[in-house]
Amino acid sequence: MDELIRGGFPKRSVTLISGGPGSGKTIFALQMLISGAEKFDEAGVYATLTETPEELRLDASSFGWNIESLEKTGRLAILDLRPSRFLELKSEGRTDSFFSWVWKNIRLKAEETEAKRIAIDSLNVLSAYFSDEHQFRQKIMSLIEALHKFPECISLLLFEQITLERTIEEFLTDGVIILHYIPVKNGMLRAIQILKMRRTEHSEYFHPLNITREGIRIDPEETVALF
Ligand SMILES: Nc1ncnc2c1ncn2[C@@H]1O[C@H](COP(=O)(O)OP(=O)(O)OP(=O)(O)O)[C@@H](O)[C@H]1O
Ligand SMILES: [Mg+2]
Numbered sequence: 001m002d003e004l005i006r007g008g009f010p011k012r013s014v015t016l017i018s019g020g021p022g023s024g025k026t027i028f029a030l031q032m033l034i035s036g037a038e039k040f041d042e043a044g045v046y047a048t049l050t051e052t053p054e055e056l057r058l059d060a061s062s063f064g065w066n067i068e069s070l071e072k073t074g075r076l077a078i079l080d081l082r083p084s085r086f087l088e089l090k091s092e093g094r095t096d097s098f099f100s101w102v103w104k105n106i107r108l109k110a111e112e113t114e115a116k117r118i119a120i121d122s123l124n125v126l127s128a129y130f131s132d133e134h135q136f137r138q139k140i141m142s143l144i145e146a147l148h149k150f151p152e153c154i155s156l157l158l159f160e161q162i163t164l165e166r167t168i169e170e171f172l173t174d175g176v177i178i179l180h181y182i183p184v185k186n187g188m189l190r191a192i193q194i195l196k197m198r199r200t201e202h203s204e205y206f207h208p209l210n211i212t213r214e215g216i217r218i219d220p221e222e223t224v225a226l227f
Helices: 025-040 053-061 066-074 085-089 100-113 123-127 131-147
Strands: 015-018 044-048 076-080 119-122 154-160 175-184 187-199 207-212 215-218
Touching: 015 025, 015 131, 025 044, 025 053, 025 066, 025 076, 025 119, 025 154, 025 175, 025 215, 044 053, 044 100, 053 066, 053 076, 066 076, 076 100, 085 100, 100 119, 100 123, 100 131, 123 131, 123 154
Parallel strands: 015 154, 015 175, 044 076, 044 119, 119 154
Antiparallel strands: 175 187, 187 207, 207 215
């Protein structure tokens, strides 16, 4: 990944990780946070709005990654911010919006741990709370602005995107990484594309991506022809 974006994600950047079902968004983000914690001792916050924390731990353990030990030592925090949890709290008399609740939880944990890597899985769950596209765009912009304020932090916004059409969200973030998972003659093909990464040069090719027993493997030397 570092080779594709010439030296790693820019600090204070917010990147959209876009892809269809099973394209590897969750694993990509988990792996980013785990490697930050293990190799660089950088704290990570993973806000899950889709899977339960227990499911995420199972995802991780299927690759032999032990996230419980990182959680215990405070290098990784998994925040359960699923709408069902919000509704439980709401029934107990809370009045804030889902978006404010999600952001407050992420902000408090990121400040407490001085997080250097934040993942939000996924943006689509947040967008479901807005019927007005303009209002949602404003909210995303304020979210990105707030994430930019965390010192030296790399943020990943996971985005469920099935079609190859460009979307508004892609214009707002500093970077866009597309995880392609597309049918070819005899099966499915995985590839990664850096659509944009502000403030750095980056590869403009499709590179093969494999999900192996050790996690995601990207080959920066190889390219694939997708279309
Ligand atoms: N232990 C493993 N070894 C090899 N491949 C795996 C393993 N665990 C998951 N995979 C592959 O990764 C895929 C799931 O990846 P991931 O959960 O990151 O996708 P996603 O883009 O987050 O999907 P969704 O949008 O449904 O949340 C599986 O469908 C499978 O192909
Ligand atoms: Mg996922």
